[in-house]
Amino acid sequence: MKYYTKMILLLFAALAALLLGIGIGSVYVSPADILAIISNYFFETPLPETLPVSYPAMVLNMRLPRVFLAFLTGAALAMGGTVTQSILQNPLASPFGLGISAGAGLGAAIVITFGLTAAGLGAFLLPGVSLSFALATVFLVVFISSRLDKGVSNVTIILVGTVFSLFCNAVMNLLATSAPAYTARIQLWLSGSFSMKEWNAVWILALASILGLVFFLFYSRELDVMTFGEESAQAMGVDLVKLKRILLAAIAVLTGAAVAFVGIIGFVDLIAPHIVRRWFGASHKKVLPASALFGGTFLVLCDLAARTLLPAREIPIGSITALLGAPFFLYIFFAGRKNQ
Numbered sequence: 001m002k003y004y005t006k007m008i009l010l011l012f013a014a015l016a017a018l019l020l021g022i023g024i025g026s027v028y029v030s031p032a033d034i035l036a037i038i039s040n041y042f043f044e045t046p047l048p049e050t051l052p053v054s055y056p057a058m059v060l061n062m063r064l065p066r067v068f069l070a071f072l073t074g075a076a077l078a079m080g081g082t083v084t085q086s087i088l089q090n091p092l093a094s095p096f097g098l099g100i101s102a103g104a105g106l107g108a109a110i111v112i113t114f115g116l117t118a119a120g121l122g123a124f125l126l127p128g129v130s131l132s133f134a135l136a137t138v139f140l141v142v143f144i145s146s147r148l149d150k151g152v153s154n155v156t157i158i159l160v161g162t163v164f165s166l167f168c169n170a171v172m173n174l175l176a177t178s179a180p181a182y183t184a185r186i187q188l189w190l191s192g193s194f195s196m197k198e199w200n201a202v203w204i205l206a207l208a209s210i211l212g213l214v215f216f217l218f219y220s221r222e223l224d225v226m227t228f229g230e231e232s233a234q235a236m237g238v239d240l241v242k243l244k245r246i247l248l249a250a251i252a253v254l255t256g257a258a259v260a261f262v263g264i265i266g267f268v269d270l271i272a273p274h275i276v277r278r279w280f281g282a283s284h285k286k287v288l289p290a291s292a293l294f295g296g297t298f299l300v301l302c303d304l305a306a307r308t309l310l311p312a313r314e315i316p317i318g319s320i321t322a323l324l325g326a327p328f329f330l331y332i333f334f335a336g337r338k339n340q
Helices: 003-023 031-043 055-088 100-114 122-148 154-178 180-191 199-218 220-227 230-235 240-262 268-280 284-308 317-339
Strands: none
Touching: 003 031, 003 055, 003 268, 003 284, 031 055, 055 154, 055 199, 055 220, 055 240, 055 268, 055 284, 100 122, 100 154, 100 180, 100 240, 122 154, 122 199, 122 240, 154 180, 180 317, 199 220, 199 240, 199 284, 220 230, 220 240, 220 284, 230 240, 268 284, 268 317, 284 317
């Protein structure tokens, strides 16, 4: 099957997932009604006479931003996972495992626990601090790795990132325990949620995702070379240490932007790259856009499951992705050992 045919199929799957995510909930909204509401908003076309009065506000202000934010979060995490696995040449590597997500979560926990405020930032203070902590985490990981290993080997980065992830999670649990009034909010952040999100978050993450995709595509040739090993990359004149720092910083920005608005969501950055590579091959010009589409579709469906599996209750989105991701992690691990 040709690349463009695969992308068209993936695009249709993404559109179907978006319509399902918008339509299914406490009340069902048909695809025709969804399209009519969107058309009315942009082009002022008449709404069907049988459409309940409450549906347009519900679709435009509640379901659309939630579903789009879920899609963009999945796309951002999937792209970050694709690049992380390529530069570290490890099928189990991910921004989540490197401590980037945990660092962003620690920043959020500090803001929540101490009730920090800043004039002019308002609701953007918490995402801003989370993103700053994500960047600080990756810079510290690279700095310590370079001190321990001048060549900044992939194994060193993974080990140091794992240590930072454990440390940040320990501090977050300490904050949650020491401030009972904020425990529920911190735990919700640690589990991830798309509930009650506004359009501002959607626009910011959309911009970050588009810029991230363009940036990574610019380095697609170098990423292709790095996939074949560090020695091959060095033989072709790639400055590995410099490139790793640049790409890890970009991964931190993209992952931090996603985590900053919705909390910590694991395993999307592990699952999406593997499935997409099986279908699209190794070329990053093909894999990166496909990973974004697949990751977005996957997380929209996970969010739909989180909202509908239990009546009148919502399962944390991180629990859904973990239920699917943990067995997938074991499959990759044992499949890799079998092939060695």
